[in-house]
Amino acid sequence: MESANFPLFTIILMTLNIQKIRADFPILNREVKPGVQLVYLDSTATSQKPLAVIDAMDSYYRNSNANIHRGVHTLAEEATKLYEDAREKIAKFINAPSARQIIYTRNTTESINLIAYTWARANLKAGDLVILTEMEHHSNLVPWHILQAERGIELEFIPVTDNGLLDLDVYKTLLSRSPRLVSFTHMSNVLGTINPAREMIVMAHAVGAITILDAAQSIPHLKVDVQNLGADFVAFSAHKMCGPTGIGALYGRLELLEAMPPFLGGGDMIKEVKLRSFRTNSLPYKFEAGTPAIAEAIGFGAAVDYLNSIGMDNIAEHEHEITEYALERLEEIPGLKLFGPSADKKGGVAAFTLEGIHPHDVAQILDKDGIAVRAGHHCAQPLHEKFGIPATSRASFYLYSTKNEVDMLIQGIYKVKELFA
Amino acid sequence: MESANFPLFTIILMTLNIQKIRADFPILNREVKPGVQLVYLDSTATSQKPLAVIDAMDSYYRNSNANIHRGVHTLAEEATKLYEDAREKIAKFINAPSARQIIYTRNTTESINLIAYTWARANLKAGDLVILTEMEHHSNLVPWHILQAERGIELEFIPVTDNGLLDLDVYKTLLSRSPRLVSFTHMSNVLGTINPAREMIVMAHAVGAITILDAAQSIPHLKVDVQNLGADFVAFSAHKMCGPTGIGALYGRLELLEAMPPFLGGGDMIKEVKLRSFRTNSLPYKFEAGTPAIAEAIGFGAAVDYLNSIGMDNIAEHEHEITEYALERLEEIPGLKLFGPSADKKGGVAAFTLEGIHPHDVAQILDKDGIAVRAGHHCAQPLHEKFGIPATSRASFYLYSTKNEVDMLIQGIYKVKELFA
Amino acid sequence: MDDLYREVIIEHYKNPAYRGKLDPHDITFADNNPLCGDHIQIDLRVGDNNIVTDARFDGHGCAISQASADLLIESIIGKPLDEVKKLNKQDVLDLLGIDLGPVRLKCALLSLKVLKAGVYGLGEASDDLVE
Amino acid sequence: MDDLYREVIIEHYKNPAYRGKLDPHDITFADNNPLCGDHIQIDLRVGDNNIVTDARFDGHGCAISQASADLLIESIIGKPLDEVKKLNKQDVLDLLGIDLGPVRLKCALLSLKVLKAGVYGLGEASDDLVE
Numbered sequence A, B: 001m002e003s004a005n006f007p008l009f010t011i012i013l014m015t016l017n018i019q020k021i022r023a024d025f026p027i028l029n030r031e032v033k034p035g036v037q038l039v040y041l042d043s044t045a046t047s048q049k050p051l052a053v054i055d056a057m058d059s060y061y062r063n064s065n066a067n068i069h070r071g072v073h074t075l076a077e078e079a080t081k082l083y084e085d086a087r088e089k090i091a092k093f094i095n096a097p098s099a100r101q102i103i104y105t106r107n108t109t110e111s112i113n114l115i116a117y118t119w120a121r122a123n124l125k126a127g128d129l130v131i132l133t134e135m136e137h138h139s140n141l142v143p144w145h146i147l148q149a150e151r152g153i154e155l156e157f158i159p160v161t162d163n164g165l166l167d168l169d170v171y172k173t174l175l176s177r178s179p180r181l182v183s184f185t186h187m188s189n190v191l192g193t194i195n196p197a198r199e200m201i202v203m204a205h206a207v208g209a210i211t212i213l214d215a216a217q218s219i220p221h222l223k224v225d226v227q228n229l230g231a232d233f234v235a236f237s238a239h240k241m242c243g244p245t246g247i248g249a250l251y252g253r254l255e256l257l258e259a260m261p262p263f264l265g266g267g268d269m270i271k272e273v274k275l276r277s278f279r280t281n282s283l284p285y286k287f288e289a290g291t292p293a294i295a296e297a298i299g300f301g302a303a304v305d306y307l308n309s310i311g312m313d314n315i316a317e318h319e320h321e322i323t324e325y326a327l328e329r330l331e332e333i334p335g336l337k338l339f340g341p342s343a344d345k346k347g348g349v350a351a352f353t354l355e356g357i358h359p360h361d362v363a364q365i366l367d368k369d370g371i372a373v374r375a376g377h378h379c380a381q382p383l384h385e386k387f388g389i390p391a392t393s394r395a396s397f398y399l400y401s402t403k404n405e406v407d408m409l410i411q412g413i414y415k416v417k418e419l420f421a
Numbered sequence C, D: 001m002d003d004l005y006r007e008v009i010i011e012h013y014k015n016p017a018y019r020g021k022l023d024p025h026d027i028t029f030a031d032n033n034p035l036c037g038d039h040i041q042i043d044l045r046v047g048d049n050n051i052v053t054d055a056r057f058d059g060h061g062c063a064i065s066q067a068s069a070d071l072l073i074e075s076i077i078g079k080p081l082d083e084v085k086k087l088n089k090q091d092v093l094d095l096l097g098i099d100l101g102p103v104r105l106k107c108a109l110l111s112l113k114v115l116k117a118g119v120y121g122l123g124e125a126s127d128d129l130v131e
Ligand SMILES: Cc1ncc(COP(=O)(O)O)c(C=O)c1O
Pocket: A267, A289, A290, A291, A292, B044, B045, B107, B108, B109, B110, B137, B139, B140, B185, B187, B188, B189, B214, B216, B217, B237, B248, B379
């Protein structure tokens, strides 16, 4: 059952670590109802949070809470330092050349919208082509729908093949039409597909297009090096990578960020305000208006520290092992249809349908055994439409997931089938 | 020294409560450096957080953390309920007719920008008049500067009189020019001035203008009833009212919110997404794109519970008493100039300059005794320019502030004067 | 095994009595649950005295949404429209005989929302209809 | 009482030796600290071999910003521009003889930022100049 790629030694080491890792996440001890332990298989929607992250925010509120940047008193200086140190950590984590290129946002969605409201509105005009893909999350579709309605930009989509990969031949053809922007997900939150981001970005740059990488699902699970990938913009959320809700980030190339008009207007994003005019502040503050999510930024930094302490390569390896096992077991179930490519081309996501049983019912019945999976269109309605289904059930894995949990999932699915038999 | 308005009985009761209240805020026990207790006089920048708020978020992450709305498993249902219950609490707190009229944002700044990007861009054209005031925070200036540059709207400003009040005669004259929008602060974060919001809104409505109330400073400190005030939009931040960073709210009249185009595009704000189009979700979700600040919303709700448990009228009374005392003592200091109206017309803010000593130096030297005041333009540069000064020092008070802390401030200011003598 | 999936619900889901379309019809309305893609269309025939003489639902979705549609249709045939207009959340929950969390509640109430939007002749179905 | 407010700083603040303007000048530059409104203008005269022959600062702000400007001007008179270009954060902190938190650091470094933007002939002063 074990993957041939991992020598026994590694497996043992990893297994030991996972028990230690699980102890870091208080919620994993929770009983969903008396006697029923939580089996959390919904990390793609949002990850659980280790104590280190919870405590960092707790400690901030108990010891250092103050508004930042403008204050000279001790608390304000502490808060400012904590807030900016977190930015440095995040920059390092994705190998950004400088922390000034990390803009704090609420989430991936706001990061992408920020680009749509600034760079895109400053640079795209009617008829300009934007390339997306059929596997995008709504957050990388709707901002462009809005801009299309407002500006008359053109949208084209890289198709998804039956086995859940992007059709790069069509991509090539689309590139010949001189797109201005190519925006795509690094990893699909439904299919799990890990797209060849570097290759796709190189191809886009070759025709002069700007690129946005939706890294909401990749940065939590893989080592992502923005300089190596070459992306112009990268969007991600803390809550999917052991961090708190309410904060995300946008990475951008310096020249682009510097040339962009501001987004939200208000305190902190200004250098000077007169009654009738203002001058924007330097990066990254230019894009951070008003009192930011201070505690959340600090929690974000703590999440990055935590992930680093485990090691992104170890996390990816562990998830790969779990995913391979899960796909193998799921495939054995009669009437179960899996979506997305094989384990070697995807992250820790298993979306499936069960013949004759609605995904909602699957999720609800699994919940009775404490098994948390998600059911629905996972904010990727066009992708589901493509496959001719309204919804899927989705189990997803993270550093704290175990094979035992996969076994419980499998057992639970058999129970569902029985109930509807 | 006590205010004649408060019978002795009340004062004793309140004094007792304050000690109990202070025990609710762990940070107030902090020593800024060994042996030097924190004297936090910077609540106008951000308030401290009671244990109830810190614990609500802590407990969310330890027990119920999940993404909301789309999940059917137990954690997702719990998280959704907690998130929506908080919205109900906030709606009740400001007497909004319905929780659907409370949009979660990051802060007051985003709330105002949301209106600027949606209602204003859908309704204002070149030459349309927007009335602001000279005492606005940058967050109620810069969004309109941006729109002015983009659209050619016209901006006019209600002047501030020497004693820190709005000149309502000029307001009347400006109203005769048929403004489309009047946007103003309920309470100045520098002068402390509480503007006659209800009267000003009635006057604006009489000429058909829409009104935005920047309630960032009023809702934390006074009982605000949005229906009684009649405002079309009301913007505020949790972090200034005992709640967490990273979350604020926008209240709007239902007809307006329903007619407005969406702001950020992505998950949750949609009813349906096709490859090339989308339909918006119903209120309030239409304006909440992507994974929201879930823990923060829950903390926001806990903050409202906490404030209710003390009673907004009690809080306002207490602050009034402290402010009256503080102004009296500050006025005695030679070379100290206070800004803003007398205590009966203002909230708990005392902004001042000391002759020959820069506000930064004042704040820094006070900090050595643990006294946290803010120095700068407090994001109200035009107001400072109006008074011909680059900056002020600002002490501000909240439910946990004491007269003893005022005494320490006064003592500290005398020390500053000595150092520069 | 599970009160949420009482036999009656599974039964109405697997063998609905009122699935289908009516042609001609006097009233028709359809809507989705945006959260999960459940879809319900309801066709009504209305006779003398505004009595619902026949009704059908069509669509797809989870057992809860489809069973509640079948039970709802069953309950309104022969009823005056005025009574149909008064149906609320609790009526549907009583038909189902279960309690539901907020997310699944939307599944259960989709058919009522569609029904009432149709009966009231609204352009769009609103959650207010099923409070 | 307080190392941040060493006597030398208070002294340079109250009685600056180099406050004023130079007319004519070879280089002039001005900027604000957006966080607090501190303002510094620096005028330079540059002679043979690119030596700073005279310099003045003007502006307003806190003791830290004004004292550091006075100390900085004092330190550059007679120096070649090439050396001025190499001045950094630590040089200013050494002049002041104190350690500073991030916010007050901006006050202390404003004059250096203005100086370097002027010497480099830049359109705008950037924080990178004083790293
Ligand atoms: C009157 C006023 N308006 C708006 C704001 C902006 O609030 P925030 O920074 O939370 O967006 C503030 C707070 O600084 C304020 O005092």
